[in-house]
Amino acid sequence: MSGLDNRFLRTPREQRSLTQQSLFRLLFLVMTSLLVVPVFGILLVLIVRGGPGLSLDFFLDKPRKGMTAGGIFPALIGTLWLTSGALLLAFPLGVSAAIYLSEYARDNWLTRTINIAIVNLAGVPSIVHALFGVGAFVLFLDFGASILAASCTLAVMTLPVVIVATRESLQAVPHSFREACWSMGATRWQTIWRLVLPNSGSGILTGVILCISRAVGETAPIMFTGAVYWVAYTPEGVFDQTMALSLHLYNVSTQVPNVPPGLPFSVALTLIGVVLVMNATAIAFRMRLRGRKRW
């Protein structure tokens, strides 16, 4: 009957399980911590080495002395042009496609083909997109190497992600709402307009901005399609060529001789800053609109 006295005591087997559990907990914690090391490492290095180079002049001046001095103004403006262009193209296209796929399309071979195409498009390397951009936009559509061609290429590259993000936001609206709408005789469009979009708008905007912010840093798709090593002016229209931050970073890091060591870091810091500002906008959108979620 000795077993009765210690029935609630820890057994050796249980002790082993507990040790095992703590070990795994520690392992996962270490792995997770490792994850943040590169993030902070990158930021730290950039701030320490690139921070001192930042100044109002740096943002507002042209590159001088064969890129080894001066600022990055044309590249900064060029990146804004390219990104806005990509956003203007990818947003309506991607959102429309997502609405079609989520709200209208039935499960048939066409829909499945489109879905496979989207998934595969997302996996195409950016350099391949670049070559496609040269063929399709620069040459075939005769945009020339221009902001338009480069924005189109960026848009094509981000489209699949925009579509997937938007579709997920749409699908997050409960099906029972759609059913309620339909059962009162609403058409699909009335359901989308009055119910689905108002309740998924914040998610869509956030998703799209996050996707596009990734396009800010892309170099390959723009280097053959519209971004150039150096231009003496800031762009005035979509058929101009332009400098861009990402390409500028590549150039000052690898192509230009005698660059002061801090300069590439300052450019990189600016680039990351632009991305962070876009992401912060997305987060602000989400916080502002999430309060209006109503279920």
Next chain:
Amino acid sequence: MASAKPQTATANPEAGPRWAIESKGLNLWYGTFQALRDVDLQIKHGIVTSLIGPSGCGKSTFLRSCNRINERLGYVSTTGTIQVLGQDIYGPDISPIQVRRQVGMVFQRPNPLPLSIRENVLFGQHIHRDDRIPRAEADQLVERALREVLLWDRVKDRLGRKATSLSLEEQQKLCIARLLPMRPEILLMDEPCSALDPEATRAVEELIWELRGKYSILIVTHNMAQARRASDECVFMLLGRVIEHARTEDMFVTPKKPETADYIEGRFG
């Protein structure tokens, strides 16, 4: 009343359609799965008819065929006819939108739209009318609909509140209320109480009984006691077929078919 036997009594066909809903030889497939087999049903005007049967027997499918909401699934095919108020709703010129507008539907889980209480009631008007509804008329519609579902006194001071902030019972009543401004003659209810606690169930059942007479109500239920309490006639379905259709008190006291007896006595299902 339910006790009348109108099969032979309706001599004058000009007196309007004999049945609220009448299906003839209705077969329905989801893809290759046949959910309804030769369903012939006549649902009378102005009474509550309950559809009972074990899960998967086709009762919800039948209900969902009566306002053509099933079609939204896209892989549904149907043969046979369903006449609603004397008209074949699967006929060539029939607009499913008008069918859905005039045959209201209440779902298992209360699904008020994520709008205010007032906007929920007016939603049908918004989607079916081009002109803006004058404020006074809208107020009247809202009040009348909410009074009809016994909700007005409880929510009249908070019509602007989100409908999702209501209790489940109130939400379900609101879901009924939002159908009423579209002046349906038939209300379909798919297990309207199964998400509710007993007290709320009782309240919604009382409401259904209250609406009886003004509307023809077809209600799917899993709850045998509910079918017995709150319906005039009862239809028992099994594996896509109608096994028995009788007055509720008759079916529960003297079921004619052995399957019905087995089911209502709880031997399967």
